[in-house]
Amino acid sequence: MIKNIAIVGATHGNEFTGLYLAKYFLKNPNLLKRDSFDTKVIIANPKAVKLTKRYVDRDLNRSFNIKDLHDESLSSYEDYVAKVLNAKLGPKGSKNPKCDFILDLHTTTANMGLSIVVSSDDKLTWEAIYYLCQIEPNLKVFRWLGDEENSFLDSITKSGFAIEVGAVPQGVLRADLFTKTKQLIYHLLDFFEKYNKNEISQDKKSLIIYDHVELVDYPRDERGEIIAMVHPNRQDRDFELINRGDPMFLGFDEREFLYEKQEPLYGVFINEAAYYEKGFAMCLSEKKEVEI
Amino acid sequence: MIKNIAIVGATHGNEFTGLYLAKYFLKNPNLLKRDSFDTKVIIANPKAVKLTKRYVDRDLNRSFNIKDLHDESLSSYEDYVAKVLNAKLGPKGSKNPKCDFILDLHTTTANMGLSIVVSSDDKLTWEAIYYLCQIEPNLKVFRWLGDEENSFLDSITKSGFAIEVGAVPQGVLRADLFTKTKQLIYHLLDFFEKYNKNEISQDKKSLIIYDHVELVDYPRDERGEIIAMVHPNRQDRDFELINRGDPMFLGFDEREFLYEKQEPLYGVFINEAAYYEKGFAMCLSEKKEVEI
Numbered sequence: 001m002i003k004n005i006a007i008v009g010a011t012h013g014n015e016f017t018g019l020y021l022a023k024y025f026l027k028n029p030n031l032l033k034r035d036s037f038d039t040k041v042i043i044a045n046p047k048a049v050k051l052t053k054r055y056v057d058r059d060l061n062r063s064f065n066i067k068d069l070h071d072e073s074l075s076s077y078e079d080y081v082a083k084v085l086n087a088k089l090g091p092k093g094s095k096n097p098k099c100d101f102i103l104d105l106h107t108t109t110a111n112m113g114l115s116i117v118v119s120s121d122d123k124l125t126w127e128a129i130y131y132l133c134q135i136e137p138n139l140k141v142f143r144w145l146g147d148e149e150n151s152f153l154d155s156i157t158k159s160g161f162a163i164e165v166g167a168v169p170q171g172v173l174r175a176d177l178f179t180k181t182k183q184l185i186y187h188l189l190d191f192f193e194k195y196n197k198n199e200i201s202q203d204k205k206s207l208i209i210y211d212h213v214e215l216v217d218y219p220r221d222e223r224g225e226i227i228a229m230v231h232p233n234r235q236d237r238d239f240e241l242i243n244r245g246d247p248m249f250l251g252f253d254e255r256e257f258l259y260e261k262q263e264p265l266y267g268v269f270i271n272e273a274a275y276y277e278k279g280f281a282m283c284l285s286e287k288k289e290v291e292i
Numbered sequence: 293m294i295k296n297i298a299i300v301g302a303t304h305g306n307e308f309t310g311l312y313l314a315k316y317f318l319k320n321p322n323l324l325k326r327d328s329f330d331t332k333v334i335i336a337n338p339k340a341v342k343l344t345k346r347y348v349d350r351d352l353n354r355s356f357n358i359k360d361l362h363d364e365s366l367s368s369y370e371d372y373v374a375k376v377l378n379a380k381l382g383p384k385g386s387k388n389p390k391c392d393f394i395l396d397l398h399t400t401t402a403n404m405g406l407s408i409v410v411s412s413d414d415k416l417t418w419e420a421i422y423y424l425c426q427i428e429p430n431l432k433v434f435r436w437l438g439d440e441e442n443s444f445l446d447s448i449t450k451s452g453f454a455i456e457v458g459a460v461p462q463g464v465l466r467a468d469l470f471t472k473t474k475q476l477i478y479h480l481l482d483f484f485e486k487y488n489k490n491e492i493s494q495d496k497k498s499l500i501i502y503d504h505v506e507l508v509d510y511p512r513d514e515r516g517e518i519i520a521m522v523h524p525n526r527q528d529r530d531f532e533l534i535n536r537g538d539p540m541f542l543g544f545d546e547r548e549f550l551y552e553k554q555e556p557l558y559g560v561f562i563n564e565a566a567y568y569e570k571g572f573a574m575c576l577s578e579k580k581e582v583e584i
Binding site: 021022023024026052053109168169170171173174175176178179183215225226229230231232235250252253254271273274276279 | 310312313316320342344345373401459461462464465467468470471485490517518521522523524527544545546566567568569579
């Protein structure tokens with residue numbers, strides 16, 4: 001039985017879709033009222049919102065690993081925010097957390113359309129994803145494993161994922177993506193209602209997902225400076241296959257950098273603004289069928 | 293005779309096209325070498341670049357009005373930057389400035405394609421624009437008058453304008469727009485070479501431009517909070533005509549806000565990220581033919 005869920009916006013302060021959806025729901029709580037469970041709405045990083053920045057001191061969505069949550073010597077703004085959110089929604093690892101499911105709302109400058117980023121292997125999480133994919137056939141699922149996924153905000157609870165929509169610039173609202181995200185949230189609430197009424201079939205199901213393989217950095221010079229951009233033939237083509245020999249980057253001097261791996265893989269998070277500083281230009285993933 | 297021009301990038305620290313073009317030209321000065329004039333390349337706001345922000349304390353591209361340039365009591369980071377740039381390229385109002393022409397490189401999250409934003413009424417400026425429009429028929433010209441245009445960086449000199457390209461998010465490079473901006477710069481250098489050799493005809497010419505009429509703010513509630521977004525039917529349609537009754541904004545509650553003015557006007561800078569805080573959602577302009 002699902003009793004409490006949390007919808008979190010502005011985990012990154014410059015991602016406006018989640019921020020304004022959270023504000024809207026806080027003003028209109030009746031929109032989220034359902035019979036069988038309660039929904040809490042949270043604006044996760046209010047100071048970053050005020051600054052229209054992703055974060056103040058460190059990326060909040062990389063601040064929830066269990067070690068950091070217990071490290072009292074950490075003193076950045078986000079370290080405190082993470083501890084407070086963990087107490088409010090978790091605590092992480094607890095058998096009796098305050099919240100059963102976290103939905104974290106994100107946007108990306110990559111052309112990922114309407115997508116889910118998930119790291120949990122929990123059954124309820126995947127049942128919810130499966131349900132949403134049946135209603136929204138264009139919804140894509142990217143499983144992020146192998147790079148800090150245990151530090152995501154939605155890792156506080158066993159169940160949860162992020163909605164990731166794009167392309168939209170930081171600090172901008174796009175009505176189309178706002179509306180699609182809002183609808184997906186309502187569908188998710190429907191799912192929990194059905195789940196609580198035992199209306200979700202427990203039969204085996206399968207789903208096509210994009211599974212994280214590796215991160216690809218920009219070409220750089222000896223001083224670490226970027227010397228090339230995502231190639232125009234690659235730009236905006238998230239969830240498309242990249243084959244050996246395909247152009248990946250275009251140098252400032254117009255030199256082309258090609259994809260050299262043997263195995264074709266799918267690009268995701270292509271040219272996300274926030275990842276310039278993290279040092280990657282895109283994620284590579286394999287498309288696979290998973291059983292739920 | 294044009295002796296010295298300046299190409300300025302990162303007047304806004306999070307607009308990467310100009311920043312990376314400036315870096316590239318600083319590393320490869322031979323690319324800008326021409327027989328009859330010198331070209332200086334400047335990264336205008338290095339601290340904003342480091343922070344990946346538009347500005348540190350105030351918008352540098354609104355910091356060049358003559359009063360502020362002479363006000364020694366102003367103490368923000370950009371006030372000092374503006375004074376130093378004014379000394380380096382001007383001073384503003386001088387009959388013998390250190391620089392004859394300023395090209396300021398900008399990007400926008402609005403879908404403005406390749407465009408020029410100009411406030412100067414100087415003959416040389418308009419000859420240059422005319423020349424570029426002949427080579428690049430898709431180049432649009434927006435004349436910004438009536439709102440702080442005397443505070444723009446390119447107002448230091450009598451001649452100059454901004455190249456404004458989009459849609460591109462802040463903090464992102466798009467190879468297509470980078471390449472188009474680079475080509476436009478080379479064409480402008482060609483123009484100065486021709487101008488210095490008296491190869492530019494002084495005949496009367498005419499040009500289609502978009503002339504600033506007014507700014508339109510987002511619908512807001514009594515507390516000043518945004519309650520609507522640019523309408524999906526308006527989004528990405530810069531330089532297109534808006535007629536009475538056309539949808540302008542879509543409320544978070546899905547209410548539509550229509551265009552109510554009698555006269556049809558053209559939208560520009562639609563949904564630019566940096567203008568949320570300035571309080572406008574788009575500029576309205578009229579399309580007209582001007583004589584040069």
